[in-house]
Amino acid sequence: MAYKIVASQCTSCxxxxxECPNVAITEKRGVFTxxxxxxxxxxxxxxxxxxxxxxPVDGTxxxxxxxxxxxxx
Amino acid sequence: MNKLLQLHDFSAPGATSxxxxxxxxxxxxxxTTGGNGKSGCGSAAGQGDLPAEVWxxxxxxxxxxxxxxxxxxxxxxxxxxxCNIQCNYCNRKYDCANESRPGVVSEKLTPxxxxxxxxxxxxxxxxxxxxxxxxxxxxxxxxxxxxKTFELVTATAPDIKLCLSxxxxxxxxxxxxxxxMNVDHVTITINMVDPEIxxxxxxxxxxxxxxYTGVEASTILSERQLLGLExxxxxxxxxxxxxxxxPGINDKHLIEVNKAVKSxxxxxxxxxxxxxxxxxxxxxxxxGQRGPTAQELKALQDDCEGEMNMMRHCRQCRADAVGLLGxxxxxxxxxxxxxxxxxxxxxxxxxxxxxxxxxERDAIAVAKQRELAKLEGExxxxxxxxxxxxxxxxxxxxxxxxxxxxxxxxxSTAGAKFIGHRRVDLYCEGGYAxxxxxxxxxxxxxxxxxxLVAKIGLCPKDSLAGAGIEAVETYAFEYIExxxxxxxxxxxxRVGKSEIRHVARGDADIRQGAFVAS
Numbered sequence: 020m021a022y023k024i025v026a027s028q029c030t031s032c033x034x035x036x037x038e039c040p041n042v043a044i045t046e047k048r049g050v051f052t053x054x055x056x057x058x059x060x061x062x063x064x065x066x067x068x069x070x071x072x073x074x075p076v077d078g079t080x081x082x083x084x085x086x087x088x089x090x091x092x
Numbered sequence: 093m094n095k096l097l098q099l100h101d102f103s104a105p106g107a108t109s110x111x112x113x114x115x116x117x118x119x120x121x122x123x124t125t126g127g128n129g130k131s132g133c134g135s136a137a138g139q140g141d142l143p144a145e146v147w148x149x150x151x152x153x154x155x156x157x158x159x160x161x162x163x164x165x166x167x168x169x170x171x172x173x174x175c176n177i178q179c180n181y182c183n184r185k186y187d188c189a190n191e192s193r194p195g196v197v198s199e200k201l202t203p204x205x206x207x208x209x210x211x212x213x214x215x216x217x218x219x220x221x222x223x224x225x226x227x228x229x230x231x232x233x234x235x236x237x238x239x240k241t242f243e244l245v246t247a248t249a250p251d252i253k254l255c256l257s258x259x260x261x262x263x264x265x266x267x268x269x270x271x272x273m274n275v276d277h278v279t280i281t282i283n284m285v286d287p288e289i290x291x292x293x294x295x296x297x298x299x300x301x302x303x304y305t306g307v308e309a310s311t312i313l314s315e316r317q318l319l320g321l322e323x324x325x326x327x328x329x330x331x332x333x334x335x336x337x338x339p340g341i342n343d344k345h346l347i348e349v350n351k352a353v354k355s356x357x358x359x360x361x362x363x364x365x366x367x368x369x370x371x372x373x374x375x376x377x378x379x380g381q382r383g384p385t386a387q388e389l390k391a392l393q394d395d396c397e398g399e400m401n402m403m404r405h406c407r408q409c410r411a412d413a414v415g416l417l418g419x420x421x422x423x424x425x426x427x428x429x430x431x432x433x434x435x436x437x438x439x440x441x442x443x444x445x446x447x448x449x450x451x452e453r454d455a456i457a458v459a460k461q462r463e464l465a466k467l468e469g470e471x472x473x474x475x476x477x478x479x480x481x482x483x484x485x486x487x488x489x490x491x492x493x494x495x496x497x498x499x500x501x502x503x504s505t506a507g508a509k510f511i512g513h514r515r516v517d518l519y520c521e522g523g524y525a526x527x528x529x530x531x532x533x534x535x536x537x538x539x540x541x542x543x544l545v546a547k548i549g550l551c552p553k554d555s556l557a558g559a560g561i562e563a564v565e566t567y568a569f570e571y572i573e574x575x576x577x578x579x580x581x582x583x584x585x586r587v588g589k590s591e592i593r594h595v596a597r598g599d600a601d602i603r604q605g606a607f608v609a610s
Contacts, residue, residue, distance in 0.1 A: 030173075030184050030185055031173065031200070032173040032174045032175065032184060032228075032229055033173050033174045033234070034173075034174035034175065034176070034229070034233065034298075037236075038301075049200075065301050065302070066302065067301075067302055067303070069301060072298055072301070072302055072303045073174075073176065073298045073303075075175060075178060075184035076184060076185070
């Protein structure tokens with residue numbers, strides 16, 4: 020139930036980090052990752068996933084198919 | 093040298109020796125304008141008709157005063173990587189291609205690293221008077237990092253002027269904080285006041301937790317930009333407006349933009365050429381959108397120049413630039429190097445240096461006025477452009493082959509006026525002519541009648557002559573403006589005696605590649 024960041028696309032601009040309502044995005048040595056256990060795909064917070072909307076490189080914040088999709092509680 | 097000796101008498105009282113002054117100032121900026129009235133770029137000349145409190149704010153600011161840019165340096169710290177809008181001239185994989193030079197990535201800093209870097213640079217370069225936060229994203233899309241940096245710098249180096257650059261989207265929300273932190277210079281990039289035109293420049297903005305696109309996006313952006321501008325000027329904060337000139341999209345419209353920002357109290361308008369090449373990976377680069385030529389840019393700047401000052405000395409520098417506007421010393425101040433440096437902030441030494449520069453500026457102004465007086469009685473309507481090779485201090489002190497850029501002056505019987513600069517690749521590389529040869533330089537200087545240099549080899553001199561550009565060494569190590577006027581006087585005399593024939597020059601190229609300082 021989460022988005023993930025495609026590292027090869029990410030510019031490490033940090034725009035997504037403060038937008039995440041779940042504080043699921045963190046940076047370690049310039050690499051940004053989304054904690055799948057915290058990500059709710061913004062369901063219940065906003066109409067669109069905030070990381071996807073703010074990211075300057077389309078196709079960088081994408082659904083992580085390795086975890087089940089989030090749904091409204 | 094005669095002129096120099098005469099000038100000695102004109103040094104300001106209290107200055108040490110003129111030679112010492114000159115030595116210290118030669119490490120500083122480039123050329124200079126004299127002491128009366130505005131000559132068109134930045135708040136060009138001296139105080140002119142500026143109110144005292146405004147002059148105090150701009151006189152040592154290289155971006156806000158054309159005269160200051162020859163003597164004073166600025167630095168940018170790259171603490172603001174995030175952006176909240178997308179521009180068609182920008183590829184976020186690199187730094188912003190137009191606000192910064194394209195194809196380069198700044199070293200991102202934390203506020204703590206940035207503050208240390210500022211103090212290290214200020215201790216090494218006494219002419220560094222200004223700290224700007226210009227990206228590589230948008231300063232106000234990273235408010236916590238931007239304001240933390242200002243707070244830390246003010247605590248150690250209270251004399252450094254603070255500025256920031258923004259696209260304006262979040263500006264109204266932060267005007268109070270900007271005023272509270274004594275940030276007294278803000279640059280807003282305004283490329284349009286018509287959202288239909290904006291839609292061709294901005295594909296989207298991120299605002300209120302969602303993306304807006306098309307005309308709606310530009311409507312919001314434009315409203316926020318103009319509101320922010322009004323709020324800043326109402327608080328007495330100086331605002332510079334940057335506009336990217338995109339031929340066929342907003343070139344004619346920028347006259348409307350100029351009126352809109354002038355009426356809202358903007359202090360300075362900086363119209364910059366679009367930088368666009370396919371390899372930058374920007375939308376405009378890929379669609380083949382061209383940038384303006386040098387004369388197209390100049391014509392638009394001339395059209396907008398009325399009661400408002402136009403900035404013509406902008407180098408579209410990087411978000412981590414350090415040094416005078418024409419140079420970049422950022423490589424000397426990487427994070428690793430800064431952390432190792434022993435830094436002592438010597439306010440008194442900085443002030444002493446700045447007082448010396450002030451005296452030098454006075455001497456330069458006097459020299460210019462004396463030279464200008466010699467033109468009295470001349471009635472020729474001829475107007476020519478002259479290129480200058482300089483490495484700072486208001487002197488013609490650079491070899492032709494070592495010049496990274498040439499400064500361009502327009503001169504007529506009314507006097508000499510700085511109208512821009514042309515960046516070039518070094519002609520001389522370790523004693524040999526570069527592979528590209530002289531051709532790109534000839535194109536960059538094609539609208540000039542002469543180039544005044546400290547020294548030039550016979551081979552490039554011949555090439556320039558072949559292109560109709562006279563290379564002149566007579567004014568080596570003299571003041572720029574005084575020399576430009578003296579050259580012009582000599583030129584008129586030779587035309588009068590029919591020794592040479594006056595020919596109108598053509599247009600010139602604006603270099604597109606990334607500027608890499610060596």
